[in-house]
Amino acid sequence: MTKNIFDIAIVGGGPIGIFTAFYAAMRNLKTILFESMPTLGGQPNTLYAQKKIYDVAGNFGISGEDLTKNLLIKDQRFNYETQVATTVQHFTKVDDYYQIETNNGTFAARALVITIGNGPFQPRKLTFAYDPSIEGKQLNYFVQDLQDYKGCDVLVAGGGDTAVDWALEISKIAHQTYLLHRRDQFRALESSVTNLQQSPVQILTPNIITHLELDPQSDKLVVTYKIVGTDQTAQINVDKLLVNYGMTNNSRLLRQWGLQLQGPLISVDSKMQTNLASVYAAGDAVTYTGKQKLITLGFAEGMLAINSAIQQLYPEKSHFGHSSSLFN
Numbered sequence: 001m002t003k004n005i006f007d008i009a010i011v012g013g014g015p016i017g018i019f020t021a022f023y024a025a026m027r028n029l030k031t032i033l034f035e036s037m038p039t040l041g042g043q044p045n046t047l048y049a050q051k052k053i054y055d056v057a058g059n060f061g062i063s064g065e066d067l068t069k070n071l072l073i074k075d076q077r078f079n080y081e082t083q084v085a086t087t088v089q090h091f092t093k094v095d096d097y098y099q100i101e102t103n104n105g106t107f108a109a110r111a112l113v114i115t116i117g118n119g120p121f122q123p124r125k126l127t128f129a130y131d132p133s134i135e136g137k138q139l140n141y142f143v144q145d146l147q148d149y150k151g152c153d154v155l156v157a158g159g160g161d162t163a164v165d166w167a168l169e170i171s172k173i174a175h176q177t178y179l180l181h182r183r184d185q186f187r188a189l190e191s192s193v194t195n196l197q198q199s200p201v202q203i204l205t206p207n208i209i210t211h212l213e214l215d216p217q218s219d220k221l222v223v224t225y226k227i228v229g230t231d232q233t234a235q236i237n238v239d240k241l242l243v244n245y246g247m248t249n250n251s252r253l254l255r256q257w258g259l260q261l262q263g264p265l266i267s268v269d270s271k272m273q274t275n276l277a278s279v280y281a282a283g284d285a286v287t288y289t290g291k292q293k294l295i296t297l298g299f300a301e302g303m304l305a306i307n308s309a310i311q312q313l314y315p316e317k318s319h320f321g322h323s324s325s326l327f328n
């Protein structure tokens, strides 16, 4: 059996990973992009989707969400494969390629570009014990498909932009939507909070969820919550609970990859080369003299990484051409 070996694997589907994958495909490399979350986009899409960004060249005042949408515009001339919900756990050099171990199987690529930001994003989960079989069914930390909430009684928990935005969105198709938060004030855009007040979403504040149980008769989730500042509890029965308590990330995996690090960051040279052969890095994950964690700078680092990889993989093709002359 012939092994499916990619020219390049991009590890991390934030803005820098997405653009680097696109650029690699444009430079004719057989490319695969891995992202540990169910959706691409990294920090702008996950942490500040509704905030406006003013310093990404040519995208004045664009929201994190729209920047992600623009980065994901596909052109059939520049195709790359994408694996979401796939965390790269380890990679090992075998002959002239790397074997890449993920939670979704093993892949192979001749070179890697690491664009993992601060490490894989994980949702902040409920801290009390609950039956794990409800996760992904009645209890969710991400919206995979909005239609799953159609006609349901839904409780959204959280007080930031993500919770407020999802409560508003879900309320358009759900039977009844509740939004539960531990404070009376929400940490969301003022315009979203105004929309919330005018929406059919029923607000349950200031409350904290303390217990979950599935009622086997009705298949409903019985959610017990404590009223903050009192000993009183109350219950609500819903079909679905969506918890949006924010995200965390860690650099545990990175420390096992044999890369030269400075603190939690990967040391790279001016070609974005790491200490490992054929392994490059770009974006928030890297450090060098003068590094700043900015999107536009990360895009340029991604281009440098790909052009360095081409020089090493296909020296005969490494002639640099402007895209405007290559594809008109």
Ligand SMILES: Cc1cc2nc3c(=O)[nH]c(=O)nc-3n(C[C@H](O)[C@H](O)[C@H](O)COP(=O)(O)OP(=O)(O)OC[C@H]3O[C@@H](n4cnc5c(N)ncnc54)[C@H](O)[C@@H]3O)c2cc1C
Binding pocket: 011, 012, 013, 014, 015, 016, 017, 034, 035, 036, 037, 040, 041, 042, 043, 044, 047, 048, 052, 053, 054, 055, 056, 086, 087, 088, 089, 115, 116, 117, 118, 119, 120, 121, 253, 282, 283, 284, 285, 293, 294, 295, 296, 298
């Ligand atoms: C609130 C806020 C506002 C900001 N505003 C601006 C701004 O106005 N202008 C600006 O230029 N910058 C801004 N930034 C910084 C900017 O968002 C970052 O510089 C940028 O997101 C870095 O992109 P990245 O792709 O390197 O990393 P990230 O965006 O962190 O993406 C990394 C991705 O890699 C994935 N990943 C990690 N480990 C693995 C693994 N092992 N396997 C698979 N996938 C993995 C993660 O899940 C994540 O999706 C802001 C940041 C924040 C937090």
